[in-house]
Amino acid sequence: MKKLSIADIANQLNVSKSTVSFVLNGRAEEKRISKELVSRVEKFVKEVGYSPNPIARGLRTGKSHIIGLMVESISDPFFAQIAKLIEDRAYKKGYRILYCSTDNNTQKTRDLIDVFRERSVDGYIISPPVGVEKEIDALIKAGMPVVLFDRNLKELEVDYVEIDNEPSAFNATKMLVDQGFKDIAFITFSSSQSQMLGRLAGYRSAMSQEGLTDNVHEIDYNPDEEVMIATVQKYLSENKQLDAVLFGAIQAGSCGLKAINILNLKVPQDLAVVSFDDHDIFKLFAPPVTAIAQPIEAIADRVISLLLDRLEPGGKDAGPAKIILETELKLRKSHLSPVKKTIRSKKSG
Amino acid sequence: MKKLSIADIANQLNVSKSTVSFVLNGRAEEKRISKELVSRVEKFVKEVGYSPNPIARGLRTGKSHIIGLMVESISDPFFAQIAKLIEDRAYKKGYRILYCSTDNNTQKTRDLIDVFRERSVDGYIISPPVGVEKEIDALIKAGMPVVLFDRNLKELEVDYVEIDNEPSAFNATKMLVDQGFKDIAFITFSSSQSQMLGRLAGYRSAMSQEGLTDNVHEIDYNPDEEVMIATVQKYLSENKQLDAVLFGAIQAGSCGLKAINILNLKVPQDLAVVSFDDHDIFKLFAPPVTAIAQPIEAIADRVISLLLDRLEPGGKDAGPAKIILETELKLRKSHLSPVKKTIRSKKSG
DNA sequence: GTGAAAGCGCTAACAT
DNA sequence: ATGTTAGCGCTTTCAC
Numbered sequence: 001m002k003k004l005s006i007a008d009i010a011n012q013l014n015v016s017k018s019t020v021s022f023v024l025n026g027r028a029e030e031k032r033i034s035k036e037l038v039s040r041v042e043k044f045v046k047e048v049g050y051s052p053n054p055i056a057r058g059l060r061t062g063k064s065h066i067i068g069l070m071v072e073s074i075s076d077p078f079f080a081q082i083a084k085l086i087e088d089r090a091y092k093k094g095y096r097i098l099y100c101s102t103d104n105n106t107q108k109t110r111d112l113i114d115v116f117r118e119r120s121v122d123g124y125i126i127s128p129p130v131g132v133e134k135e136i137d138a139l140i141k142a143g144m145p146v147v148l149f150d151r152n153l154k155e156l157e158v159d160y161v162e163i164d165n166e167p168s169a170f171n172a173t174k175m176l177v178d179q180g181f182k183d184i185a186f187i188t189f190s191s192s193q194s195q196m197l198g199r200l201a202g203y204r205s206a207m208s209q210e211g212l213t214d215n216v217h218e219i220d221y222n223p224d225e226e227v228m229i230a231t232v233q234k235y236l237s238e239n240k241q242l243d244a245v246l247f248g249a250i251q252a253g254s255c256g257l258k259a260i261n262i263l264n265l266k267v268p269q270d271l272a273v274v275s276f277d278d279h280d281i282f283k284l285f286a287p288p289v290t291a292i293a294q295p296i297e298a299i300a301d302r303v304i305s306l307l308l309d310r311l312e313p314g315g316k317d318a319g320p321a322k323i324i325l326e327t328e329l330k331l332r333k334s335h336l337s338p339v340k341k342t343i344r345s346k347k348s349g
Numbered sequence: 350m351k352k353l354s355i356a357d358i359a360n361q362l363n364v365s366k367s368t369v370s371f372v373l374n375g376r377a378e379e380k381r382i383s384k385e386l387v388s389r390v391e392k393f394v395k396e397v398g399y400s401p402n403p404i405a406r407g408l409r410t411g412k413s414h415i416i417g418l419m420v421e422s423i424s425d426p427f428f429a430q431i432a433k434l435i436e437d438r439a440y441k442k443g444y445r446i447l448y449c450s451t452d453n454n455t456q457k458t459r460d461l462i463d464v465f466r467e468r469s470v471d472g473y474i475i476s477p478p479v480g481v482e483k484e485i486d487a488l489i490k491a492g493m494p495v496v497l498f499d500r501n502l503k504e505l506e507v508d509y510v511e512i513d514n515e516p517s518a519f520n521a522t523k524m525l526v527d528q529g530f531k532d533i534a535f536i537t538f539s540s541s542q543s544q545m546l547g548r549l550a551g552y553r554s555a556m557s558q559e560g561l562t563d564n565v566h567e568i569d570y571n572p573d574e575e576v577m578i579a580t581v582q583k584y585l586s587e588n589k590q591l592d593a594v595l596f597g598a599i600q601a602g603s604c605g606l607k608a609i610n611i612l613n614l615k616v617p618q619d620l621a622v623v624s625f626d627d628h629d630i631f632k633l634f635a636p637p638v639t640a641i642a643q644p645i646e647a648i649a650d651r652v653i654s655l656l657l658d659r660l661e662p663g664g665k666d667a668g669p670a671k672i673i674l675e676t677e678l679k680l681r682k683s684h685l686s687p688v689k690k691t692i693r694s695k696k697s698g
Numbered sequence: 699g700t701g702a703a704a705g706c707g708c709t710a711a712c713a714t
Numbered sequence: 715a716t717g718t719t720a721g722c723g724c725t726t727t728c729a730c
Binding site: 354355356366367370371374401402403404405406407408409410 | 724727
């Protein structure tokens with residue numbers, strides 16, 4: 001059973017291909033095709049279950065109805081969740097998702113952009129590594145809809161949605177200070193991405209404003225988690241004066257908690273903990289870890305809305321939307337001052 | 350700057366399109382095109398950065414160099430990790446991934462298969478919901494490479510890779526019995542998928558073999574996690590005789606641990622715990638949770654290898670590969686008999 | 699050894 | 715109002 005083509009439909013209906021095409025593309029009215037013919041075509045098409053070949057259509061129109069999604073790694077729970085939410089919305093609008101992980105590799109990302117362009121994806125959703133400014137700029141200049149998220153590329157006139165990294169880190173640090181902690185470390189993955197720079201800046205400005213000296217420990221990414229845990233462990237044992245730590249992202253938090261367990265440190269008595277991102281590991285840790293939660297649904301929602309807007313024929317052509325969403329500090333127990341805790345009832349938190 | 354076509358290349362080189370095409374497709378030798386011409390073409394193509402339009406190529410050849418990946422939900426960490434590993438291998442071979450989440454919805458999955466077929470993906474990787482046997486069979490009959498994983502569809506002659514669910518559940522249950530537990534519950538999401546049926550069967554047969562009565566609690570999926578946690582909580586409080594529980598999957602385990610925390614149950618003193626799947630939440634829980642770990646890398650590796658094999662021109666045409674991988678029981682502390690624990694030193698586990 | 703030309707399935711400009 | 719036809723960019727048969 002060979003797949004039907006538009007020619008088959010036209011033949012069997014004794015009309016021309018263009019007539020069928022117009023009907024199928026909702027241009028019947030515009031082309032003043034009789035109601036009667038329209039419904040005859042529609043009925044037949046439905047009957048035989050014909051649907052146009054998207055590849056042929058794509059070749060002709062240059063449109064693919066595919067959205068290219070590029071994230072650091074699809075295995076990262078944050079990106080995986082975003083991907084699912086984006087997929088759901090896109091699917092309902094008839095768009096499919098082609099995804100690729102950048103692994104934060106600039107060259108790979110450049111190649112990926114090429115791949116996507118060759119396949120003429122209709123729009124791009126990207127959490128970019130640094131260094132692809134030129135390529136993304138070219139995309140935008142060429143009129144392609146592009147939405148960046150999680151981090152942005154400064155000086156690029158492009159839609160993006162991110163969170164208020166600096167104030168979030170600032171407030172969390174400040175909160176730790178208010179709890180009475182003084183030797184607060186910031187442990188994070190080394191990165192020059194905008195979101196990480198923002199978090200670091202927020203931490204630093206809170207510390208300096210309080211007249212405290214900062215302690216930053218950067219973890220180099222290593223495929224073997226054990227070695228990353230070991231470096232945190234080493235840092236923690238060599239800096240026993242530390243009474244609190246802010247983790248810059250979930251991966252850092254995850255390594256950190258494992259190191260803390262290995263060192264048998266009591267949280268928050270020996271070391272108070274707050275981490276960026278929220279996740280089950282923080283909810284289930286004992287004690288539950290106070291976390292700076294990103295509004296995942298809102299991020300995904302804004303990203304896909306922005307893209308869909310630009311994709312629509314009458315799409316808005318306004319200047320780039322720069323959306324900054326707020327995080328929520330989920331107060332649990334890992335940030336509580338041991339002193340205050342004693343004063344308060346045991347039910348506190 | 351318009352994109353170059355093969356015609357442009359041919360014109361500028363003063364040769365015909367077919368010559369260029371042959372060179373590009375490695376058929377120069379076969380067509381006895383002079384070495385000299387070949388290198389002239391190759392050099393020029395590289396110089397101007399030309400690469401063939403995959404859409405046009407796809408229209409002509411029916412091949413897309415795209416693999417369709419359908420999982421229950423890309424946001425599920427298990428599937429997200431598999432997706433990443435599959436992507437890496439596929440990417441190196443020049444294949445891209447189009448993904449879609451089935452949400453375990455049979456009708457959606459049927460539609461998805463149609464979508465993928467229309468886009469002429471070259472191969473399918475599917476963790477199928479029940480009820481799509483017919484569609485998948487049609488795919489195979491049509492000669493499409495298909496690999497199923499995580500669950501299989503009985504009576505289908507298709508490649509699949511799964512784990513030894515029944516023995517895994519059997520052994521874990523048995524181990525709990527050996528630790529001295531008698532009232533062991535099996536808490537899982539209600540499902541008629543093969544992997545879940547296998548786990549249930551393994552648990553049941555271990556219990557009956559020991560002359561113990563089984564206690565199965567099925568959680569109905571609900572988008573609001575709170576309500577799922579509440580049902581587990583209710584079940585646990587209404588069955589205080591329970592001294593151990595085996596969770597059928599990570600989602601069940603995650604809900605379960607939260608319920609356990611709310612009820613303030615001590616693990617394993619009040620309730621011993623073992624869960625299918627392994628994850629950071631189990632490593633970081635206090636005490637660390639004994640888990641039945643799936644060999645994620647091996648699963649992804651076998652899946653993509655199987656597909657790539659069938660995709661290769663001289664690909665093997667053997668009968669369906671039915672691959673069953675072993676799980677690893679990660680012994681931590683949540684399964685330990687409180688009695689034995691007292692006898693042993695505190696360092697046990 | 700190389701080139702001309704057909705055709706994959708579709709859309710859309712142009713006729714009528 | 716509807717039909718004819720020229721491509722979109724590529725592969726591949728067939729002729730030279």
